Amino acid sequence: MSAGTHQTGGTGSGLVKWIDSRLPVFSYMQKEYAEFEAPKNFNWFWNFGAILTFMLVLMIMTGVFLAMQYTPHTSLAFDSVERIMRDVNFGWLLRYLHANGATFFFIAIYIHMFRGMYYGSYKGPRELLWMLGVVIFLLMMATAFMGYVLPWGQMSFWGATVITNLFSAIPLVGDSIVTLLWGGFSVDNPTLNRFFALHYLFPFLIFGVVILHVIALHVTGSNNPLGVDPKGPQDTVPFHPYYTMKDSVGLAVFVTIMAAFVFFAPNFFGEPENYLEAAPLVTPAHIxxxxxxxxxxxxxxxxxxxxxxxxxxxxxxxxxxxxxxxxxxxxxxxxxxxxxxxxxxxxxxxxxxxxxxxxxxxxxxxxxxxxxxxxxxxxxxxxxxxxxxxxxxxxxxxxxxxxxxxxxxxxxxxxSISEAVLGGRTPGATANAKQMEKA
Amino acid sequence: MGIVCNLRRAAAATGLIASVVLVSSSAIAAGGAKHAVAQDWHFEGVFGTVDRASAQRGLQVYLEVCSGCHALKQVAYRNLAALGFTETEIKAIAANYEVTDGPNDEGEMFQRPAVVSDSFVSPFPNAEAAKASNNGALPPDLSLQVKAHAGGADYIRGLLTGYEDAPSGTDVPDGLNYNPFFPGSFIAMPAPLAEDGVEYTDGTKASVDQMAWDVVNFMQWAAEPEMEQRKKTGFKVVLFLIILSAVLYAAKRKMWSNLDH
Structure with missing residues (x-):
């Protein structure tokens, strides 16, 4: 599909037309991802939406394959993770991608959030867009927390104990909530089972909220480094190919940095003590x-x-x-x-x-x-x-x-965006324009 | 060589970024313990590999000294092929140990010699038996010890070679031993290595330093048997991604050069 060369609805081969007139997936993609007009002055901080989408998909894919080899039982979980590391073909790569993926997922979302704060992306009319983002962040935290429990190492166990205990502070219902979270009266096998089930479920909830986040974005349009709304076509470019191209660059650099950690320092962000199997009677010095x-x-x-x-x-x-x-x-x-x-x-x-x-x-x-x-x-x-x-x-x-x-x-x-970007130059006479990042 | 330098620089730069992000990683190091001196290990760095001769000697130290108390349950005898042992040698090593198998056709459990597909046989049937034989202390499984401590290989080498007489005025509790590298300084394990504690088959002099060095190389391999494949794959992947990033960046510049921006 090349951009801007065809009309919505009546595009492509006969088969595509046949499908599209019954289920408009092709015209939807064309409208929302190809023709979608984005301000032309994004800087590199606007890469992180695409990077986060990639990370969510990467986490789900590595996670599904890890789940095929993992055993959610207190007496087997730790060993099953080691089996993945040692005996499953490229299991070490799956697990290190998943573990470091969590870290880089959070690095990306923190940059994305601080970018939103610096450029006021949460302000009207993007309030709901921002709030959905906070929901995604909360779901990510819950998912990451439960995922960290699954290897059943010392920090898995004691982290779970400390964090679930927090809920007991809630007046009246606190203790009941904790019992419900644990599935018993301490962090034990039922806890591990339900955390595994929920850890598998939550990413799909995140996926759902991400869809809402993108729908909201496509209604209001993107903010931009000037925070001034686009005034017309001279202020925007089609998302494809201009931003698909630019997002690819940012994504490639981001993945390069992540790969350097996955392959050469895979445990840099991890806690050494989590390579000791959970021992409910041995409390670590610092949790x-x-x-x-x-x-x-x-x-x-x-x-x-x-x-x-x-x-x-x-x-x-x-x-x-x-x-x-x-x-x-x-x-x-x-x-x-x-x-x-x-x-x-x-x-x-x-x-x-x-x-x-x-x-x-x-x-x-x-x-x-x-x-x-x-x-x-x-x-x-x-x-x-x-x-x-x-x-x-x-x-x-x-x-x-x-x-x-x-x-x-x-x-x-x-x-307007054009005025600030071109700084008084005549539009159309600047084939060798300076890099936009200085705008 | 230029690529190598760039890669190292890139790795250093990402490390720097990361250490800024994670200011607190060293904060978790064991409080108060003496820090082990960092050694120049063969397995370190982007191109680090297993020192097989040393790791083979390390296996001998593990089998003759450590395995009296410490299990190595994540490693199977067949894995020793990666250290350069032949199938015959591995079969001979495994055959020295007995495992419980069964039930057989009569419903009885029975003992048989270990085979190459078995995991290293543990010295004790369970944690309680291990504690009962060791003054109530549980000798940890050695499969992952290098990864399980801040300081990794340096820490374990420091611990193995760091036993000394307690300073005057320090009361060492009964059944414990003084080792300033251990958090809290009192460790249940008595000094495990003594001069010429093993007789190396390759004729290397078995000093305490040498044995500690060798057994740590072995334990490092046991903890990360995937290391060589990981680093080799990683070199190709990162190189590819750097080139891809550069090509994509050039394409992006070309595409955007037609725009007024």
């Missing part, structure tokens, strides 16, 4: 979740004090879920009418501070709370850094963003 949960783990642990009638445990759980909750209502917290941080001189700074704050939260989540941050400075412990960074996280979303919308004076916006 830490996978790296992509560390900022949330830090927020959970940083509320170690009672607030009025809320005890520390419930407070921590509320803070942790609240940290994702604020993302849900982000479109209404940020009152500024300007989308792109490039035209918001103050927000721009606070964006980078928030990013730094999240990275420091990740550091805090991976360290024992009682350790000094700097060796030798005994009075400043990791927990103190946790208080500061947790406070700042909520301060940013709940206080700063609403205030900035009122007090910040944004820079003047360009009239």
């Amino acid at each position: 830490v979740p996978e790296w992509y949960f560390l900022p949330f783990f830090a927020i959970l642990r940083s509320v170690d004090f009672n607030i009025w009638f809320i005890d520390a445990k419930l407070g921590g759980v509320l803070a942790m879920f609240g940290s994702i909750g604020v993302l849900f209502i982000l479109p209404w917290l940020d009152k500024s009418p300007v989308r792109s941080a490039n035209f918001r001189p103050i927000y721009k700074w606070f964006f980078w501070i928030l990013l730094l704050d999240c990275i420091v939260l990740g550091y805090v989540g991976g360290k024992p709370t009682g350790d000094p941050v700097v060796a030798g400075v005994e009075w400043f412990k990791v927990i103190h850094l946790g208080y500061i960074t947790t406070f700042w996280y909520f301060f940013h979303f709940l206080i700063l963003l609403p205030l900035l919308g009122i007090f910040e004076r944004p820079k003047p916006l360009p009239k």
Whole structure:
């Protein structure tokens, strides 16, 4: 199918026409992925939607083949994973792709989310698009958590114990929820069985929400680095071949980096202790979740004090879920009418501070709370850094963003994408135009 | 060579990115234990391979010293072919061990010599028996120990060669031994290696350092038997992906050059 050469509905060979007039899959693809008009000034950060789609498919495919060899039983799970690593043809590749795939899936979604925050992609009319994205993120976290339990190593078992226990903090029904999650009175075989079943189910839920996410995107159209709506055809290009081409470049580079880890440092992001089989009577010295949960783990642990009638445990759980909750209502917290941080001189700074704050939260989540941050400075412990960074996280979303919308004076916006991109040059006379990324 | 350098540089760059992303990986290292000195292992790096001569000697150390207490249940005798042992040699090694098989036609379990398709025979029938023979401590299975500790091979080599007299004033609890490389410094395993503890078939002098070196090479292979295939495949895959990225980038530039942007 070449772009732009044929009309919707009456395209292609006789067979294609016959099918399309009964089930319009071809004209749908043509309309939504080929002719779909996208702003022509995307930078490389707009690659990550395509990268995430690829990662979801990769995870489902490697996962299905792993499931054919895996045994969800406490006495066999660990050995069945080792059998995959040793005796299944290219089983090591499947498993390392799946394990590192989870890491790179999260790297991609974090870049995708921070890109959305920098360029104000969550603002009207894209509120639901953003909220569906947060739903996908939540489902991904649940899926990753349950998947990590399946190899039944020490961190699988103890991570599952710690995280499922969090639900017991919920008043009245907490203990019943935990029993339901466990399928008994401790993390044991029923837990492993139901986690396996749900770990297989959730990716398809994610797939469903991704479809909604894309439908919403195709109604509102994409945001762009200027945050100014396209004013006409001079501001856009057909998605295919221009962005399919550009997405291919970004995807190839991303997969190259992932492959370097899969083949040469496959356990870099993993916890060594998970290569010890789960032992319910041997508690590891430090129980830490996978790296992509560390900022949330830090927020959970940083509320170690009672607030009025809320005890520390419930407070921590509320803070942790609240940290994702604020993302849900982000479109209404940020009152500024300007989308792109490039035209918001103050927000721009606070964006980078928030990013730094999240990275420091990740550091805090991976360290024992009682350790000094700097060796030798005994009075400043990791927990103190946790208080500061947790406070700042909520301060940013709940206080700063609403205030900035009122007090910040944004820079003047360009009239259109073309005007900003061409910088006054005459359209049509610039075959050797400068790279768009500088726009 | 240029490609090799680029690949190394790329690997270094990705490592750098990753270490920024994951500031906390070293935070999990065992608190307080002495850090083992990093060694120059044959299996390290993009082109690292198994030092077969050393790993073969390591097998001898495992069989004659470690296997008295430690199992190696993820490895099968047939896997030893990858270390350069012949079928006859592997059959002879396996035949030294007895496994319980059955039930036979009369419904009885019976003992038979191990065959090449059997996993390495464990020294104890179960964890309880292992603990009962070892002062209540469970000798860990050695199949994955190199991957199961921060520091990997260096840590295990450090541990095996790191036994020393406890500093004065330190009370070593009964049944434990002093080893500063072990988290907490008190380890149930007594110093396992002694000078000339084995007599190497290839004539190598069996110093404690040499035996530790060899058995760690063996354990590294046991933990990652796929390593050589993984790295060889990886070199081709990453090279292909770098070229693909470059070609796609050139095509993208060409395509976009017709646009006003």
